[in-house]
Structure formats: C-alpha cells, structure tokens
Amino acid sequence: MDQNLVDLTEKLSLSSNKIVLTSSDGDSFEIHEAVARKSQTIAEMLDAGCTGTIPLHNVTGKILDRVIDYCITHVKEDGPFEEEEEAEEKEAKKKWDAEFVKVDLETIFELILAANYLNIKGLIGLTSQAVADHIKDKTPEDVREIFGIENDFTPEEEEAVRNEHAWAFEDSK
C-alpha cells in the first residue's frame, strides 16, 4: 500500500495542481487536485473557476483531516488514475475502511455530514453502512440510547407497533 501511494504521489505531482482547503476552525490542508476532486462539491467549484484556496465552513479540521485521508486512499477509483485493482489491493482497502470507521458514533456522524456536504459518494456509503451497523440487531431502546433519541410514542402507540410486528421483537436482545 505504501509503495503504491508513493508511485501515485509521483504520478500526481507530475500532472496536477495543488488545492488548499481550509476548515471552519482555521486549519489548512494542501492536497492534489485529483484528491480534492473526489468531492463532487469541490469538483464543481473547480470547474466553475475557483482556484487556490477553498474554504469549507461546515467542516472542522479534525474531520477534514480524516476526509482527506479517505480521499487519498480511494483516489484511484472513478478518477483520472483509475486502474484495474488487484485483489490484494482491494483487500487492503477494505481493511483500511474497516479501521477508518472504528471511531465513536459522534465522529461517524460528523463524517457523514461532511461526506454529504462535500458529496463524496464512497464516503457517504461507508459511513452510512457504519451507522446502519450500529442499528442492526438492537432493540428500539438500545437505538434510542446510542443515538440520543427521545421516545415520543405514547405507551399505547408503542404497544401497537410491537403487536403489529410481534415477530420482530421476539428474539431481540
């Protein structure tokens, strides 16, 4: 993976511009244009003529840093450098992705919001799946606790939901 990244970086530096992204809390990140273009939002801004520094008011430095990591790892997909990936490489990416979402739920949510705002399809998918994984196999009570959601059902309404679909609540943990 490291060697590939070095090769890639060489390829990139031969061809493209650098873009500077600034976060809502003042951090700056200089990245290659190809990496920046993983974000549809940024790509559109560049196509519309934006150059140099792009301020991202909705994303903190901490999150932007992670988002950029994702974009660098996945820059080869659907981009100007798309190549046939070997199974090994795909496997390595999968592992990287799995580690990437091993963070607290609050961070995942911020990543989703950022991915959404920046319109990075792969990241939206990855983070959506991570949230879905937190919902799987959980009781409604668990989900409310994890996500900090208030139960606004009346007892009768809640009873009705359980009765309508009794089979779904039988073996919930």
Added chain:
Amino acid sequence: MDFVNKLDTDTFLSILSRLHDPSDLVRASGVSRSWRDFVIRYGLSKNLCFKLFHQLTCVDRVNEESSPASSTSLIDDTTKLLEREHRAFALLAKGCTSSPIRSCIADAISASSTDNFPEESIIKTLDERVKIGATPSYWSSSGQHKASVPETLLYKLKGDLCVVTEFSIHPFQAYFQPGSPIYSSHYVRFRLGHLDNKNSLEKNNYVWTYTSQQFAMAQENRLQNFKLPEPVVCVGGYMLIEFLGRVQTQETDGLYYICMAHVRVMGRSLGKSFRLVDPEDVSGKFGLKVVSYCDPKEMGEEEVGQRPSRQRRNLEQLLHFMRRHPV
C-alpha cells in the same frame, strides 16, 4: 445528541436502506414517531422486498379487506395505505427470508407425455419411494426416436408465493429390465411462473417468469440435488421441470425414454399468509392479499381447503393422456 435530526432525507434513507434484516427495519420503526413515519412514508419494507428478491417487483400493491372508512381525508387514506403496505411487505420480507424450509410441491399437474397411464403417471414422482411394495413407482415419458426431444413435468407449489431454494430429482432405474438401465436425461432445467390470465381463450397457459440454468444430470440411481445460486421467489405457484437430451433407449423398441422416480422441491411456502391477486390494469402487476399475519415460523404450515381434489387431477390427466393417444 440527536444527530439523526440533522441528516437530510437522502442520507437517512441511505442508512436505513442498508438494514437488510426485516426485523431491524421494523425495530427501527419502533424507535420514535419520526423514524416510524420515515420508514412508512418511503416504503422501506417494500423496497427491501424488491432488493432481496427481484421477482417480487411484479407485486405492487396490497389488497386487504376494506374496513369501514373512519376518515374522509385523502391524506389519511394515503397514510393508511402506506401503513398497510409497510405491515404487509415487512411480513413478506421476513417470511421470504426466515420461514421454515420444507418440501413445497402441492400437487403434480401434468406431463408432456406419459407412456402407460396411470401406472407411470407424474403422480408417482410425488412419492420418494422407488418401489411401493412390489410395484415400481415412477413416471415414464413416451418413447421417441430422437434423443433431442425434451420432456416436461408441471407441478403446483404450495401457495401463490413460494421461495424456492433447491430442486432434487431421482432418475428411475428399471431394475426389472435387462441391464437395469437408468432413464435419466442429459440436463434438467426449472421454470417458475403463474397462470396466464390474460389469454382466456386458451386455458392452462403459463407465463414463466424465472428460468434456471441448465444442470447436468448424472446417470445415477439416486436423488440428485440442485441448489439454486440464490433462493428465487415463485410468483404464481407453478413450476415446470424440463428434461433436455435423452440418454437411454429401451431394448424392446429401441426408443428413447425419460423416467423419473421422484421430484422434490425445497423452499419456503408463504401460502398461510399471502395470496396473489390478479393484475387489475395494464401494468400487469399483481396485488398482495394478506390472509393472516401469522408468525413467519408458522408460514410453512398447510393452508386449509386449498388443495385441488386428487380425483379431479386424475381425470384431467386421463383426458390429457387420451387426447395425445386417440384410440
């Protein structure tokens, strides 16, 4: 901390549509009013059915006994409709994925040809025994000069909706003939579908909505299992087995025959809970009628009063046989 509120519709949809277990989706609808409204309004349980089983996309509405309208507003009606759909499709998804897998042939209907009726009729394939007492039990096709002439067996599955997981065929070995020939075929293929209701002129036409790959049959006297790469929903309850390529001639007449001792289909019958309603309009899509909101674990049990009488079947087969072999 309620981040979910900050998410836009598309993102929340992106998250909830990754719940592939119907139970998870239903439990999500039990989290809060807004989660429930979301699951219902966007038809997530219907979408899940379509995602899990592409064949179900030909079912597009839920027909239920209409209860007296307690409201007159259009919004209420739409909401009630969506709620009904949610409840029905959630149960359908659960039934399709987790009701018990059992043998699901309800009845044998007809064979493309039969040598000696009724001794060698298709009915014999319903019994797994190759011999009952001293009598061999098998279906035989009529003889053909060409090995390329195919044969078919038509069966009714239990219920209008049945998730098929595996087929098994036992070719018949004529132990009473010299050399004990096995009257298998080269290949076997399966089709699933429904009665053709549009064409009312010709009775008993079928529309096959699924055709399997061709499976190679071994020329061996044993039950051979053919597992489908993925379970398939039979919409309509009819199954056709096609035998392709004859391999064995009969010594006495030199003709090619195909004989089968037993046919078995394993799957999840949803007959206890669901019926199909014929298409009402040009879309050709079926309606889904919920007969019982029973526990998915009980869905495989026999429906009462649905099996056609055996006597009527025999008569139909006799007429079919006589038409093909006029005296």
